[in-house]
Amino acid sequence: MKEIRIGLLGLGNIGTGTYKALEMNREKIEKLVGGSVKITKILEKDIDRERDITVSKEQFVDSIEAITEDPDIDIVIELLGGVEPASTFIEKALLAGKHVVTANKAAVAASWEKLNAAAKKTGVQFRFEASVGGGIPVLTPLAGCAAVNQYTEVLGIVNGTTNYILYKMTEEGMSYEDALKDAQVKGFAEADPTADVEGIDAANKLSILMAIMFDRYIPPTQIPRAGITGITKEKIEEAREQDCVIKLIAHATLHDDGSFTYEVRPTFIKNYHPLAGVLEEYNAVYIKGNLVGKLMFYGPGAGPLPTGSAVLGDVTEIARSIV
Amino acid sequence: MKEIRIGLLGLGNIGTGTYKALEMNREKIEKLVGGSVKITKILEKDIDRERDITVSKEQFVDSIEAITEDPDIDIVIELLGGVEPASTFIEKALLAGKHVVTANKAAVAASWEKLNAAAKKTGVQFRFEASVGGGIPVLTPLAGCAAVNQYTEVLGIVNGTTNYILYKMTEEGMSYEDALKDAQVKGFAEADPTADVEGIDAANKLSILMAIMFDRYIPPTQIPRAGITGITKEKIEEAREQDCVIKLIAHATLHDDGSFTYEVRPTFIKNYHPLAGVLEEYNAVYIKGNLVGKLMFYGPGAGPLPTGSAVLGDVTEIARSIV
Numbered sequence: 001m002k003e004i005r006i007g008l009l010g011l012g013n014i015g016t017g018t019y020k021a022l023e024m025n026r027e028k029i030e031k032l033v034g035g036s037v038k039i040t041k042i043l044e045k046d047i048d049r050e051r052d053i054t055v056s057k058e059q060f061v062d063s064i065e066a067i068t069e070d071p072d073i074d075i076v077i078e079l080l081g082g083v084e085p086a087s088t089f090i091e092k093a094l095l096a097g098k099h100v101v102t103a104n105k106a107a108v109a110a111s112w113e114k115l116n117a118a119a120k121k122t123g124v125q126f127r128f129e130a131s132v133g134g135g136i137p138v139l140t141p142l143a144g145c146a147a148v149n150q151y152t153e154v155l156g157i158v159n160g161t162t163n164y165i166l167y168k169m170t171e172e173g174m175s176y177e178d179a180l181k182d183a184q185v186k187g188f189a190e191a192d193p194t195a196d197v198e199g200i201d202a203a204n205k206l207s208i209l210m211a212i213m214f215d216r217y218i219p220p221t222q223i224p225r226a227g228i229t230g231i232t233k234e235k236i237e238e239a240r241e242q243d244c245v246i247k248l249i250a251h252a253t254l255h256d257d258g259s260f261t262y263e264v265r266p267t268f269i270k271n272y273h274p275l276a277g278v279l280e281e282y283n284a285v286y287i288k289g290n291l292v293g294k295l296m297f298y299g300p301g302a303g304p305l306p307t308g309s310a311v312l313g314d315v316t317e318i319a320r321s322i323v
Numbered sequence: 324m325k326e327i328r329i330g331l332l333g334l335g336n337i338g339t340g341t342y343k344a345l346e347m348n349r350e351k352i353e354k355l356v357g358g359s360v361k362i363t364k365i366l367e368k369d370i371d372r373e374r375d376i377t378v379s380k381e382q383f384v385d386s387i388e389a390i391t392e393d394p395d396i397d398i399v400i401e402l403l404g405g406v407e408p409a410s411t412f413i414e415k416a417l418l419a420g421k422h423v424v425t426a427n428k429a430a431v432a433a434s435w436e437k438l439n440a441a442a443k444k445t446g447v448q449f450r451f452e453a454s455v456g457g458g459i460p461v462l463t464p465l466a467g468c469a470a471v472n473q474y475t476e477v478l479g480i481v482n483g484t485t486n487y488i489l490y491k492m493t494e495e496g497m498s499y500e501d502a503l504k505d506a507q508v509k510g511f512a513e514a515d516p517t518a519d520v521e522g523i524d525a526a527n528k529l530s531i532l533m534a535i536m537f538d539r540y541i542p543p544t545q546i547p548r549a550g551i552t553g554i555t556k557e558k559i560e561e562a563r564e565q566d567c568v569i570k571l572i573a574h575a576t577l578h579d580d581g582s583f584t585y586e587v588r589p590t591f592i593k594n595y596h597p598l599a600g601v602l603e604e605y606n607a608v609y610i611k612g613n614l615v616g617k618l619m620f621y622g623p624g625a626g627p628l629p630t631g632s633a634v635l636g637d638v639t640e641i642a643r644s645i646v
Binding site for chain 1: 344347348351352355452458459460463464467468469470471472473595597599600601602612613614615616617618619620621622623626628629631632633635636637639640
C-alpha cells in the first residue's frame with residue numbers, strides 16, 4: 001500500500017486539531033485515498049506543550065529544510081499563521097516539489113502571485129480550502145463544479161468573531177464592548193481583536209475569493225474596508241426598523257458595464273436574505289453566477305476540527321492524485 | 324487542441340437549457356477544460372419543436388446506438404428524465420466505455436447498483452451532481468472535500484415545488500389548493516404534481532444522498548414517506564405558535580448506537596435554524612459531520628440553466644481528466 005508522507009508546519013491549536021482529525025478519521029481518509037497517510041515530521045519549537053494528542057518527540061524538527069529537503073515527504077501542511085515566515089516556507093516547499101496545503105489566509109492573500117507562480121513552476125498542487133470559510137467547502141466548488149458560471153457577485157460573512165459580536169448586539173442588545181468581551185471569554189475573539197474587528201481578516205479572504213472567482217488578484221491592503229468598532233446599539237436599532245440586520249460583508253461585484261468593485265464593510269442585510277440567518281460565529285459565502293443564479297455555502301468559519309476537515313479534504317484530494 | 328465530443332440524450336427543457344448554457348459560457352468552459360467541447364449528436368424525436376437555440380438538424384439521431392457505438396463520442400449526457408428508458412440507455416453508454424453525466428434522480432436512485440457497477444466495469448466516470456439540489460454543488464463536495472468527515476445526519480429541502488407551496492401557505496396564508504394552483508401557474512409544479520407533493524421526488528434524492536454520504540443504498544421505494552397534501556392552514560398556524568415553519572424534509576440519521584433511520588416527511592423546523600430561511604422554490608442540504616460540525620448548501624433546486632450549470636460542471640471535470 002502506497003504511503004503518503006506529510007510534513008506539518010506548526011502544532012498550535014489548528015495544527016493540533018488537524019493532527020487529531022487525521023487520527024479520528026484515519027480509516028475513512030485512507031479508504032478515500034487508497035493508501036496510508038502519515039504525518040512524519042513536524043516543524044514546531046514548543047515541543048513540551050500539553051496537547052490532547054500523542055506525538056512522538058522524534059517527529060519534531062527545528063528547520064524548514066528538514067522537511068523541504070526530505071525526499072520522502074509528498075505534502076507539506078502549513079499551519080503557522082501570519083504572513084512570515086509562512087510565505088517563505090510555503091514557497092520553499094513548492095519550489096522543492098512538495099504539494100502544499102494551508103489554512104493561512106494572510107499568507108495566501110499577501111503572497112498570491114509568488115506562491116501560485118512557484119506551484120506552477122514545479123507542477124505541484126497548492127491548495128487552501130481552509131483559508132476562506134474555515135470548514136466550509138467553498139473555494140473547491142467555486143473553482144470546480146460551479147466554475148462553468150461567469151460569476152457576477154460575492155457577498156461573504158467570512159469572519160466569525162465579528163459575526164458573533166454583531167449577533168450578540170442584535171439578539172441581546174449588548175453594547176459593542178460587552179459583546180467583544182463575551183466573544184473573548186468564549187474563545188471567538190483574540191486578546192488583540194484588531195485583525196478581526198477592523199476587517200483585515202475579511203479583506204484577506206475577499207482577496208482570495210476574488211482571485212478564484214474573477215481571476216483578479218487584488219492585494220488585501222488595496223481593498224477598501226471598514227470594521228465594526230463604530231457599530232452602536234442605535235445603528236443596530238436603525239437596521240431593525242428597516243427589517244434588516246447588520247453583517248460585516250466582504251463584497252465584490254462585476255457590474256454589467258464591466259467595472260469591478262470590492263470592499264469590506266458593515267452592511268444592512270434584509271431579514272429575508274439567506275445571509276441574515278447566518279447567526280452566532282457561523283460563516284457563509286453567497287454568490288451569483290450567470291447560469292446557476294444564487295448559491296450559498298454555510299458552516300463553521302473557524303475552529304481546530306472544522307479547519308482540520310478542510311485541510312484534510314485538500315490533503316485527500318492531493319493524496320488521491322498521487323496514489 | 325483536443326476536442327471533447329458529447330452525445331446528448333433528450334432535448335426537452337433541461338436539455339435545451341444545458342445546450343444553451345454551453346453556448347453562453349463556452350469560452351470559460353473551454354478555458355477550464357483546456358480543449359474544445361462540442362455536442363455532436365442529440366437523441367430526440369421532436370426535431371421541429373421551437374427552441375431558443377440553434378441546432379442543426381443533422382445533429383439529431385433516432386437510436387441510442389448511434390451515440391453509444393460512435394467511437395468519437397467521449398461523454399454522454401442523459402436528460403430524458405424518468406427511470407426508463409433512461410436507465411437502460413445510461414447503462415448501455417457506460418458499458419460502451421462512455422463517461423456519463425445525468426440530472427435524472429429517478430434513474431440514478433432506482434438503478435444505483437446497476438449503473439455504478441457498469442461504470443466500475445469499464446472504468447469510466449458516472450456523475451450526477453444535478454440529480455440532487457439542481458444547480459447546487461452538493462454531491463461533489465460531500466463526496467470530495469468534505470468526505471474526510473464521518474457523516475451523522477442529513478436534512479434536505481430537496482423539492483422546490485413543495486417548498487414553494489409551503490412557503491405560500493406560510494407567508495400568505497394560502498390554502499394548499501390555492502398554493503398548488505399558484506405553483507402550477509408559475510411553472511414550479513407540473514399538471515400532475517403527484518411525484519412532488521407525495522414526496523416521491525424527495526425520496527429519490529434522499530436515496531442518492533444516503534448512498535454518497537453513508538455508503539448505504541436504500542431503494543427509494545423502501546424509504547418511508549409522507550407528502551404535503553394533508554398540510555392545512557391550521558397545521559401551519561400550529562407550527563408558527565411553536566416558532567417553527569413546516570418544511571418537507573428528507574432526513575437520514577446515523578445514530579450513536581449505530582442504528583440508521585431515514586424518512587421523508589413534513590417537519591417542524593425552528594425559525595432560527597438555517598433551513599427555516601430557505602424560502603420560495605429554493606433548495607438546501609444541511610449535513611452534520613464529526614469534524615466539520617454543520618454545513619449547509621443552498622441554491623436553486625431546478626430550472627434549465629441552474630441544472631445546466633451542474634451538468635456542465637460534471638462535464639468539465641470529466642473533460643479536464645480526459646485532456
